Amino acid sequence: MTTATATNPMTQTWQRLCHRADLVPFSGVAAWVETAEGPAQVAIFYIPCGPNTPQPAGPNTPEGTLPGPNTPGEAGHESELYAIDHHDPIAGANVNARGIVGDLKGQPVVASPLYKHHYRLTDGQCLENPGLRLRTWAVSFHEDRVMIRA
């Protein structure tokens, strides 16, 4: 479960994950998600666009039915939501959601709370270890619901 797996997007479906109010702006939370390979722990990061001061979570998503694909890597961190593995293989513990979110050279990252190495939120790449990449999932708001494609 520690490296990226090429799952056929055709078999993926959008699932309900949690509510907007469960998220912490500019930070992460962890959740369970059902994948084709079984249940997985994901770390969800919420980086609101606009002013840089965290506001209490509230409804401000644009109207829409099912969210369009929020392809990782396409839009830097203009995207609001990211999902990567919660498991940190370097630390051997499920902790990634509890790291500090930031950006390094323009790329959104989370710093693992145990050894402070960075994972890129867009593609799960570990910046300090080129051979290590975590899984990522598409996540999006549907009104106040957080949806994940897995």
Place this chain on the structure above:
Amino acid sequence: MNKPRLIIIGNGMVGHHLVEQLVQQGATERYAITVFGEERHLAYDRVHLSEYFSGRNAESLALSTGDFYAEHGIELRLAEAVTAIDRDAGKVVTTEGRIPYERLVLATGSFPFVPPIPGNDRDGCLVYRTLDDLDAIRSAAENAATGVVVGGGLLGLEAANALRGLSLDTAVVEFAPRLMPMQVDAEGGELLREKIEALGVQVHTDRATQRIEDGVDAAHRMVFQDDKVLETDLIVFSAGIRPRDELARDCALEVGERGGVVIDDRCLTSDPAILAVGEVALWNQSIFGLVAPGYQMAKVAADTLLGGEGESFRGADMSTKLKLLGVDVGAIGDAHGNQTPGARMFRYLDPLKQEYRKLVVSSDGKRLVGAMLVGDNGVYDTLLQYYANRMELPEEPASLILPSNEGAPTLGPDALPETATICSCHNVTKGDICATLDAGASDLATVKGETRASTGCGGCAALLKSVVDHELEARGVEVDPSICEHFAHTRQGLYDIVRVEGIKTFGELIDKHGNPDTHRPGSSSAPKPGSSSAPKPGSSSAPKLGCDICKPAVASILASCFNEPITDAAHVPLQDTNDTFMANMQKNGTYSVVPRIAGGEITPDKLVVLGQVAQKYGLYTKITGGQRIDLFGARLEDLPDIWGELIETGFETGHAYGKSLRTVKSCVGNTWCRYGVADSVGMAIKLEHRYKGLRSPHKLKFGVSGCTRECAEAQSKDIGVIATENGWNLYVCGNGGMRPRHAELFATDLDDEALIRTIDRLLMFYVRTADRLQRTSVWRENLEGGLDYLKAVVLEDSLGINEELESQMQAVVDTYQCEWANAIGDPEKLKRFRSFVNDSRPDPDIIMTSERGQLRPA
């Protein structure tokens, strides 16, 4: 083939330095080396011997470890005295046997001179030279109230300091009409006497002791030439040293009339197989009783033993800079001006500040030939450079010793010639330092490691730093002080911005003062082409986020300034996980919980509750080094329940997770202890409750001891407080852990209020000026101007900021609230304490096993 044997007799400072020099110069290839030490201790730092009574032990004073000798194949035989040298047979005789030598070095040092006074061998008449001597003094002091040191020179005043450290009423008896007759003149001596008497040490000059007999009110009575008497329980003789030349005399080596083994410029004695170094050696009719000339001899001797033709010993400068009983004394060159025909003198005496400075200049007024300082050594380094490098004096030489509004005129490092000696202990010149920099060293630590400069007595630390800084700058080395890629500011800079502009959130700070080019596409920091993560061109308005360097640093600054709860929505994303969840993450993702146990004092009821909580939640318990109890293995979702129970019992958060005050360790104090002189537990609790909410650049640890026995180990803490009969003594900027540093005495005899006021100022000044994650010890070492500067700021308000520092600290104290109590009452904040937002079951990957009756990670 067997290597010829080299024997070194004596393992003192110089003997050890010789071994180091031999190792460095590769002598272990050529010789099998054996070292004999009469004492049972490895070579130790005799210069700082009096610190043995203020907390240091034999280990911390040691100059090396036994491993150093073993690693280099050098045989070290401690506690084995050499009793004779058989030059005909080429053997030394010890208590254990006879060992042949090819070459032999005498590094036997000296012994304290005890004047031939009837009664000088009574019980309780001691000397001050070795660790064993100090143990004897300490043991004798247990049954003593008063102590007298015979001898008012450098070593005598050191010994007086030691007696004071043992809480004895101390007096100094000196034969000459003034203290330190070798270093200071009558005026300086008078000032020195005033300052030392002000410390509670009696000074009796012009006193020749005639005999020592039974006392009436104390163990001994000293009778002087005028039949005056002085009663005391303990006498320490410190009236000079004599060379340990008995082995040389017995084997008929040439010795001086008044002792000392005669050596030549190559450190060879009258027998070319035998060398002598250090205080036993007599060169050009002189004995050198300082460590720096001894080290120079050791270097020459090592070279001689290897058949080299390096620099010879050419005598040594006996200039000294001392701090005796806290009083600065400095003497340079011909301080009395009586060895230089036509010398002229400038004198400056400030009777209020109690400072005395004297310059001795050549008859043409162009060169400095000597100087004398009492009360303030601030200009010593500058004067020494003028003297040692024979630099031309300024037109008005008096300006060097006159007070000036801009502070003492200092000689810039650029003005020094390449040959200028920066460190005299290790004989490192400015040229040596430049060579190290040219060879690639790029910081102070590397220069120290390579050249060993400033690792002897440490007196040249400030000068060394300024030379290194200056030379680095001259080489165009620019150290980028930016905290990270998001801000072109140091932590100190960000702190000032936050205070001056009243900025209360990270978002506002990075919007107004963040680097504008952060993650702009096309900037030099753009990701590699083809990388799937390249930001979309044109996405120039993406907000800046900060990173795991600047966010916690700014969180700490905001908390120091405004003290809003760290779990508030605006601040929580800035925190490290430990602050976020107010517990310490362990390697398996669980947390440890440390409630505050102020001063280490805990009621039985609370102790029971800790046990019950640990049982209920399956926690591993361990006592911490800071006198608290750590509960390990708490799951994220259990933290609020655990804290609910703890808070109900009256516990509050212990900030073990924060860069903030951890603990104030204390001994039990005079409430229970027969030696205690103050209520150390009470003071520890008071301090802990005052500073417990302060967020600082790094963690803070305090200690409070109830007497000078120092059971709370306060001198290894950031803030150390030690009770004396006259009040509290404050020590600052100590450290244990990876890089131990002895705390320095900062202020003495403080009452409760003055103690707290001083700590308020010092800590706030640290908060204001330290780097991110810089402990007080490192901060202090990097502080330009060092301890004297810190004292000027905190004790004399030289920057005029003390009122502000105090009110700022008071604001932090007044706004304290237990972070856990704050979070427990806020359902929004508690939402974070869920392992998973969509499932209440615990993380199945956390697996525990049992060991020694407790749980631990599997």
